[in-house]
Amino acid sequence: MWFSSLVQGIKSTLKSEDTEGFFEIYVTRSCGYLWALFFKQLHIHPNVVTIVSIILGALSGYMFYYDDLSHTLWGIFLLIWANWYDCADGQLARMTGKKSLLGRILDGFAGDVWFFSIYFFISLRLTPSWDIWIWLLSAFAGFICHSKQCALADYYRNVHMFFQKGADKCELDSSEEQYRKMKALKWSKDWFEKIYLFFYARYTHSQEKMSPSCQHLLLTLKKKYGNQIPTELRQRFRVGSKPLMKYTNILTFDMRAGVLFISVLIKEPWLYMVFEVTVMNVIFFYMRNRHEKLCKEIELEAYK
Numbered sequence: 001m002w003f004s005s006l007v008q009g010i011k012s013t014l015k016s017e018d019t020e021g022f023f024e025i026y027v028t029r030s031c032g033y034l035w036a037l038f039f040k041q042l043h044i045h046p047n048v049v050t051i052v053s054i055i056l057g058a059l060s061g062y063m064f065y066y067d068d069l070s071h072t073l074w075g076i077f078l079l080i081w082a083n084w085y086d087c088a089d090g091q092l093a094r095m096t097g098k099k100s101l102l103g104r105i106l107d108g109f110a111g112d113v114w115f116f117s118i119y120f121f122i123s124l125r126l127t128p129s130w131d132i133w134i135w136l137l138s139a140f141a142g143f144i145c146h147s148k149q150c151a152l153a154d155y156y157r158n159v160h161m162f163f164q165k166g167a168d169k170c171e172l173d174s175s176e177e178q179y180r181k182m183k184a185l186k187w188s189k190d191w192f193e194k195i196y197l198f199f200y201a202r203y204t205h206s207q208e209k210m211s212p213s214c215q216h217l218l219l220t221l222k223k224k225y226g227n228q229i230p231t232e233l234r235q236r237f238r239v240g241s242k243p244l245m246k247y248t249n250i251l252t253f254d255m256r257a258g259v260l261f262i263s264v265l266i267k268e269p270w271l272y273m274v275f276e277v278t279v280m281n282v283i284f285f286y287m288r289n290r291h292e293k294l295c296k297e298i299e300l301e302a303y304k
Contacts, residue, residue: 009033009037015090015157015161015170015171016157016160016161016164016165018160018161018164018238018242018245019157019160019161019245019248019249020245020249021245021246021249024249024254028083028084028087028253028254029087029091031084031087032083032084032085032086032087032088032091033087033088033091035049035084035085035087035088036087036088036089036091036092036095039088039092040092040095040096044092045098046089046090046092046093046096046098046099046103047089047100047102047103047106049085049088049089049092050085050086050089050103050106050107050110051106052085053082053083053085053086053089053110054082054106054109054110054113054114056078056079056081056082056085057078057079057082057083057086057110057111057113057114057115057117058113058114058117059078059117060074060075060076060078060079060082060114060117060118061075061114061115061116061117061118061119061120061121061122062075062117062121063075063078063121064118064121064122064125064264064269065121065122065124065125066125067125067267069265072264072265075264076261076264076265079114079118079257079260080257082110082114083253083257086107086110086111089103089107090107101192101193101196105196111150111253112147115142115146116142118260119138119141119142119273120138122134122138122264122269122270122272122273123135123138125269126269126270130270134270134273137270137273137274137277138273140277141273141274141276141277142276145276145277145280145281145284146256146276146280148206148210148284149251149280149281149283149284150251150252151203151206151207151210152207152210152211152251152284152287152288153247153248153249153251153252153287154207154248154252155207155208155210155211156211156241156244156245156248156287156291157245157248158170158171158172158173159172159211159214159218159241160238160241160242160244160245163229163234163237163238163241164234164238166227167227173200173204174204174208175201175202175204175205175208178197178200178201178204179197179201181197182194182197182198182201185197210288211288211291211292211295212292213291213292213293213295213296213299214291214292214295216295216299217295217296217298217299220299221233233298233301236298236301237294237298240294240297240298241291241294244287244290244291244294247283247286247287248287250280250283251280251283251284251287255280256272256275256276256280259271259272259275260272263275
């Protein structure tokens, strides 16, 4: 009885069950949910949880600078802990209704800080034997491969929720709209939000550039139906998109964290970066091609 109650509680704090896999719901999110309940009892703000998550993740990267087992295990534990808190902050915000612009900024910033620290300290660790080449590999794996994979995976989840729940219950934003909001704000009163929207609009634009067929589909549907997309089309997209959600989860945290842990445990951390550049990129392009194909098919159906 208590387990089913726990699962129901976890699911009530998810944005969408469609976008979460078995491992995410029953392992990652369950731990995050328990932490969220704990923080709720202590009246701790979600932003505080996010800041602690950032610190833990950054410390994890520092631990991977050392090659002894003790530091390695601490690094693994700290990164898992940081991820629990990263799950907990969003669940706590949805439980308590304490959502803010700063919270959204911090949440988007957290994972970047973790992995910047990880790439940096692994590169520093391997510099004596790899020289500049490890920095070049690290920069390519992190700034080019990793960042694009996470950005597109996040975008596809938001597109899926747009078709599943509608525009008012998802976080699918357009860069054009964000730029418009930014220009409407005054530096004297809203400088913080204006700076945020500048960078967020650029980030959203980068997501849109990677998904041209998806952009064409969204524009076509908006022109033809406005916000009243037929249920049949929405369901058709959801059916085609749902199998791709497992790839979005692979491209975010769990898979890359698992490979990272194995690579540092066997004292070959460079393998993680090679995995990022090879295997993760293959998954990225496969997911992207399937999603673009789906969007073209749905657009053809919309014209019928």
